[in-house]
Amino acid sequence: MKEILSLDHVSYSYESEDGGMRRAVDDVNFTVNDGEWIAIVGHNGSGKSTLAKLMIGLLFPEEGKVKVFLEELNEDNLWEIRSDIGIVFQNPDNQFVGSTVQDDVAFALENNGIPFEEMVPRVHESLAQVNMEGFLDHEPHHLSGGQKQRVAIAGALAMRPRLLILDEATSMLDPQGRDEVIQVVDELKRKTGLTVISITHDLEEVLLADRVIVMNDGKLMLTGKPEEIFAHGDKLESIGLDLPFAARLSRLLRQAGIGIQGEHMTEEELVNELWTSHFNK
């Protein structure tokens, strides 16, 4: 497996209001390989958004190294590396630069000096990938939040990135918009094998990931597959994260003395366990 991104003992502090320093990221280590979907979860202030800024070179670490595509991120290779990373932020309105959908998708292409003849097919192609090809001339205020975020993803895809970072990209959306975005990313991942890092506090989104990194207070607290992470239900709840509905119900049922086995990630798994549980007695 090829390495895409790695953090090697990375630390970063912000100056807090009283003049002291607050560690936002404290000695974090992890590696992301080609084609993986990584979810980084944590409560507000756990340092997960600072991680995103470190990955894309908006901040540079105080200690440790951030390597992207095996190169250490620095001032000189910053723009070149950024052109290979797509990032989608939280607020759908505040990252929409163009006055229409197609202008916005073309923005990164324009910045990177892609010739006009090549821009047109790329804009159409990436809009098709997020199912927004019918919206070329729509203005942002006529789009829903989910549609705007899909346009933002298309804008990132137009550069044909090797890594897509979603920085709380679904947290301001309604449930329908959230599902649209997650579905699009999931499909992309399956079709193109894109590497995805999604930073989120939505544990439902985490279920789709190959590997989960739990951040708390600037430190890496847990890492593992979603099932492994949800097995530590108490720990997650103690740092203010909500378990997915099915996992929570399954735990409560077990606490109430109902004999069900194992962890249940999705409602379907839980329902199947429940309706067959009688036969297993």
Next chain:
Amino acid sequence: MLEKMIFGRYVPGNSFVHRLDPRSKLLFVFLFIIAVFLADNTATYALLLVFTLLVIFIARIRLYFLFNGLKPILFLIIFTLLMHFIFTKEGALLIDWKFLKIYEEGVRQGIYISIRFLVLVLMTTILTLTTSPISITDGMETLLNPLKRIKLPVHELALMMSISLRFIPTLMDETDKILKAQLARGSDLTSGTVKERIRAVVPLLVPLFVSAFKRAEDLAIAMEVRGYRGGEGRTRYRQLDWQLRDTLVIILFLLLVAALIWLRGGN
């Protein structure tokens, strides 16, 4: 009230005027504004008026729609007309009724100035009605490009303009939201003295500014990570296309100027 106002609004369409390159339209309107001052007698003013009406016809803008939308400006024009009627005291006396005295020169001047004003307003309105704001921005950027040599930040200005245009509806929504939130908290914006009303706007403006700055910061970050490094080495997705019809427009303008010079009374 605001919906009816069409000054500065864009109405999509597919007429000859709509399809023109924004550069030729901008150039035309800019030069037309200067050329209007060539007119100095009845023939030239009539020519300007007829020409403008012809452009409206070609742009397929309904007269009713246009004049209904320009009502506040028409009021201003009629006001100018009346001022001239009453205060210019030259030429033969036309009407002498009690204290009201209207002179020939007053009527003439009033009509001339009103036509000049009307024609200017109509032409610029046709420009904005038939050209999307973003096309106007693009056209301006290309037309002003030579000024880069004297260090005028043309690209930056155009980008600022297009981002402002793009954020107008967003900030309008935001204002509406804040307004409702403040109304729900019992703030009263519609009654009281002028001073009280101005004071009531403060709780509206402060959150609006705070959020606008937050948006600006987010936008700057989003632009930076998408590789924005200023105008240098940037390509353009929007291509302008100067065609035969655009050259025709410029020729038409030259013909108009020639006709104006030929018809004008001279001094």
